[in-house]
Amino acid sequence: MxxxxxxxxxxxxxxxxxxxxxxxxxxxxxxxxxxxxxxxxxxxxxxxxxxxxxxxxxxxxxxxxxxxxxxxxxxxxxxxxxxxxxxxxxxxxxxxxxxxxxxxxxxxxxxxxxxxxxxxxxxxxxxxxxxxxxxxxxxxxxxxxxxxxxxxxxxxxxxxxxxxxxxxxxxxxxxxxxxxxxxxxxxxxxxxxxxxxxxxxxxxxxxxxxxxxxxxxxAAPSVDPADLARIRHAITEVPGVAGVRRVIAVIVGPHQVMVAARVTLPPATDLPAAERAMSAVEERLRRRPEISEVYLTPVAPE
The missing domain is CATH 1.20.1510.10 (Cation efflux protein transmembrane domain)
Structure with missing residues (x-):
């Protein structure tokens, strides 16, 4: 946008x-x-x-x-x-x-x-x-x-x-x-x-x-802490997601934010379930009008 x-x-x-x-x-x-x-x-x-x-x-x-x-x-x-x-x-x-x-x-x-x-x-x-x-x-x-x-x-x-x-x-x-x-x-x-x-x-x-x-x-800063917390919360609310290890939300233009996140999945999650969870996370994030790009990396729990 x-x-x-x-x-x-x-x-x-x-x-x-x-x-x-x-x-x-x-x-x-x-x-x-x-x-x-x-x-x-x-x-x-x-x-x-x-x-x-x-x-x-x-x-x-x-x-x-x-x-x-x-x-x-x-x-x-x-x-x-x-x-x-x-x-x-x-x-x-x-x-x-x-x-x-x-x-x-x-x-x-x-x-x-x-x-x-x-x-x-x-x-x-x-x-x-x-x-x-x-x-x-x-x-x-x-x-x-x-x-x-x-x-x-x-x-x-x-x-x-x-x-x-x-x-x-x-x-x-x-x-x-x-x-x-x-x-x-x-x-x-x-x-x-x-x-x-x-x-x-x-x-x-x-x-x-x-x-x-x-x-x-x-300086391409991150969004403010309140917005970052809302993005993190939106990811963790998606079914099939265990947590978020790291989220980066960088302003790349007027009302344009790029989000990159390392999303934790439950142990023993198979590939189809992981793909469904990642697609659901991306769809949820893109409902926010300022988010223009989403990059997700599924990771196992620490």
């Missing part, structure tokens, strides 16, 4: 929104000279790059398995998601901080227009966030895990990246409004620059979290 269609929908929706935002904010930042609007524009540009990387990964991960990639191309999305996190770090976070620390420039445009644009953009970011959260919610209904656990330990980096980047965009809206409002109220460009720096710090923090989450997935 490849990445869910919901992940691709979230990416495409976010891509369309941030592309429009980048154009509007870029024009407004050029007209006003506002550092905080420039930071918001850079965030939109960086976010657009993030969505492009994720879409490339989702397209490539959908390719069927072949001789060179017998387990499929699921891990490609981990690679492209890592690029997306780096792009958000450099193109959004670092650029915003550098802009905020630069020489302040007076705003030469309408504050009312700035407020209106930021509010509209924040609302659109909220809509994109709702779409991505809905996708994660659909996944929790399958796995039985909490929304937070799915976000941190789930195997779909596209869903994680688009959700966290959209959340950062929503949070950056009030920061931009506060910086612009304090600039207008005091006439001090320092607040405008400070807002830009705060947005940059927010993006650096989010990209750092994404880098960490993607690092864990690239």
């Amino acid at each position: 490849s990445a869910q269609p919901g992940s691709r929908t979230s990416v495409i929706v976010t891509m369309v929104i941030v592309a429009a935002q980048a154009v509007v904010l870029g024009i407004l930042a050029a007209v006003t000279g506002s550092a905080i609007l420039y930071a918001s524009a850079m965030f939109s540009v960086a976010d657009l790059g993030v969505e492009v990387f994720l879409l490339i990964g989702l397209v490539r991960v959908a390719r069927p398995a072949d001789e060179r990639h017998p387990l499929g191309y699921g891990q490609e999305i981990f690679f492209w998601s890592l690029f997306a996190a780096v792009g958000l770090f450099v193109g959004g976070g670092v650029a915003s901080i550098v802009q905020g620390l630069g020489e302040p420039s007076a705003s030469g445009g309408s504050y009312a227009l700035g407020y209106l644009v930021i509010v509209l953009i924040t609302v659109s970011d909220g809509w994109a966030l709702a779409v991505s959260v809905r996708g994660l919610g659909a996944r929790t209904a399958v796995t039985g895990r909490s929304w937070w656990a799915e976000l941190l330990t789930g195997s779909d980096p596209a869903a994680k990246t688009v959700t966290l980047s959209n959340a950062a965009a929503v949070v950056s809206g009030p920061i931009a409004l506060a910086g612009l409002g304090l600039h207008q109220a005091t006439g001090d460009e320092l607040y405008d620059s400070l807002g830009s720096v705060l947005i940059g710090i927010l993006l650096v923090a989010v990209s750092g979290l994404l880098l960490r989450l993607n690092q864990n997935l690239i």
Whole structure:
């Protein structure tokens, strides 16, 4: 099973929104000279790059398995998601901080227009966030895990990246409004620059979290202990199985898990009975939608 269609929908929706935002904010930042609007524009540009990387990964991960990639191309999305996190770090976070620390420039445009644009953009970011959260919610209904656990330990980096980047965009809206409002109220460009720096710090923090989450997935980890225990329990419940000597359940792609197990059979089990037991174990495991490959080895009791 490849990445869910919901992940691709979230990416495409976010891509369309941030592309429009980048154009509007870029024009407004050029007209006003506002550092905080420039930071918001850079965030939109960086976010657009993030969505492009994720879409490339989702397209490539959908390719069927072949001789060179017998387990499929699921891990490609981990690679492209890592690029997306780096792009958000450099193109959004670092650029915003550098802009905020630069020489302040007076705003030469309408504050009312700035407020209106930021509010509209924040609302659109909220809509994109709702779409991505809905996708994660659909996944929790399958796995039985909490929304937070799915976000941190789930195997779909596209869903994680688009959700966290959209959340950062929503949070950056009030920061931009506060910086612009304090600039207008005091006439001090320092607040405008400070807002830009705060947005940059927010993006650096989010990209750092994404880098960490993607690092864990690239290392091809086991599923979490609770899922591993459920897999072990499912095997031992099959008639004709005496126990499980060892189970390995490795994440090989978004919602794709390879299971390998050494299954203990009762003494004096004949070959037909052993084959029936192994077939029953494999059939039971494949009922779990995330299990894509099963390799079983029957062994005698220790």
